[in-house]
Amino acid sequence: ALTTMAKWEGGRAVDARAAETGETPLMAAASAGQLDCCLSLLTAGADPLAVNVDGVGILALVASKVSQGKRSKVRAVVRLALLNAAPQLRVLLLHHEDCGRHISFKPHQESPERISAILAFIAKGATIGLFSAEELLVSTEFDQASKEHLIRCHSEEYISVITQLGEQVANTPVAFTPYYQGFKGLPQAKQKKAEFSDTFFSPGTMAAALRAAGGVVHAVESVLKGHSRTAFVCVRPPGHHAGVDGATAGAPSSGFSIVNNAMIGALHALEGNHGRLCxxxxxxxxxxxxxxxxxxxxxxxxxxxxxxxxxxxxxxxxxxxxxxxxxxxxxxxxxxxxxxxxxxxxxxxxxxxxxxxxxxxxxxxxxxxxxxxxx
Known part of the structure; x- marks a missing residue:
């Protein structure tokens, strides 16, 4: 009967919204802890990613109107069922082994161990009950960023320099800051000494940087196309100190950054390869x-x-x-x-x-x- 009602008028009412709150029938059912009703609405095509006027989605609303004594148990049961019935409600967690190939010359705070430490902490959180493991969709399946992605943020010259360096660098990591300063024509006396360089370029750096940026592009597409509720991209090297030509004017270095992962994703959303995403x-x-x-x-x-x-x-x-x-x-x-x-x-x-x-x-x-x- 619930499924029949949900399909009433061709299903047009399944995502009808309350005028003041923006609440959908699915949100109302979730708030009341009514699992059967939630599943019937999802079967009829209700949007699990819809949010109300406050930007709050279904998972946060589950059992919010259930009595306090029963709320925790009902919430756990209904959330788990919703995550299994609508996998797009899960948080997409992206990481990749390529990101461990970027190595610095010396013990360095920006190291491959950063990713393993984060992933270990997340795994521990699920084990001790901070969240349910079902809330995450962990994936390593995403492509490297292409030159078309990079060129929206970085200059042709800079992309050429890092691409060539990636092809030429030997086993010993190169101190990237003085290398690029020399390429730009800065006199050697004014270049940063290699032993004080904070940014290095190893044989795996370019693959790591492209994979990191590709992870952000993949996350942007997954969220904006409705495949994931949200995403966490656990990648390296970082990127927010990389400007159009790497290190910005006046900055002493590019601060561990090779390409600007976040902006590559942002501009992909605005000027994507297959049309604008948002x-x-x-x-x-x-x-x-x-x-x-x-x-x-x-x-x-x-x-x-x-x-x-x-x-x-x-x-x-x-x-x-x-x-x-x-x-x-x-x-x-x-x-x-x-x-x-x-x-x-x-x-x-x-x-x-x-x-x-x-x-x-x-x-x-x-x-x-x-x-x-x-x-």
């Missing part, structure tokens, strides 16, 4: 350091679209990309310390860029705060 993208960067590379790429993208004066062939325009970075910041003006990378103290609202500065302890209470607005 209307607008917000990139929010929460890190101890300013995402200077991401900001530079965002600014370049905005400038390109503003200069064109019209929407791109993909349909995207300058208002469709927003970037916010939350980070420690000290440009040396309030102390004798210039905290890496020395940027991110000002907003750039003209380019939809907001920097939220957290004052370091060495500045003292009352200093720092939000960046000022630039013209």
């Amino acid at each position: 209307k607008r993208v917000a990139v929010v960067d929460f890190d101890v350091h300013h995402g200077n590379g991401t900001e530079e790429i965002a600014r370049a993208w905005h400038a390109k679209h503003r200069k064109a004066g019209a929407r791109a062939a993909s349909g995207a325009d300058e208002s469709d990309l927003f970037f916010a970075s939350i980070h420690l910041a000290d440009d040396g003006a309030a102390s004798s310390i210039e905290f890496y990378p020395g940027t991110g103290t000002r907003d750039d609202l003209h380019h939809n860029i907001v920097n939220v500065c957290v004052p370091p302890m060495w500045i003292g209470a009352g200093a720092g705060g939000r960046g000022s607005v630039s013209a």
